[in-house]
Amino acid sequence: MERDGQQEDYLQQIEELREKMIATALMYGINHPKVLWYSQKIDEKHNCILKQKV
Numbered sequence: 001m002e003r004d005g006q007q008e009d010y011l012q013q014i015e016e017l018r019e020k021m022i023a024t025a026l027m028y029g030i031n032h033p034k035v036l037w038y039s040q041k042i043d044e045k046h047n048c049i050l051k052q053k054v
Contacts, residue, residue, distance in 0.1 A: 007049055014045045 021038030028034065 007052060010045045010049050014042050017042045017045070 017038050021035055021042065024032060024038060025035045
């Protein structure tokens with residue numbers, strides 16, 4: 001059950017990062033380093049979810 005709660009936390013964090021990434025891309029352009037940084041953080045959270053499923 002703890003994994004489900006932790007997965008929900010990761011999904012919430014992913015959604016928050018995604019919103020910030022989109023706002024940053026709209027403000028500075030899609031190639032801005034901060035957009036890439038957000039994308040990498042989203043990937044890290046996604047990888048955490050995948051590791052839980054193993």
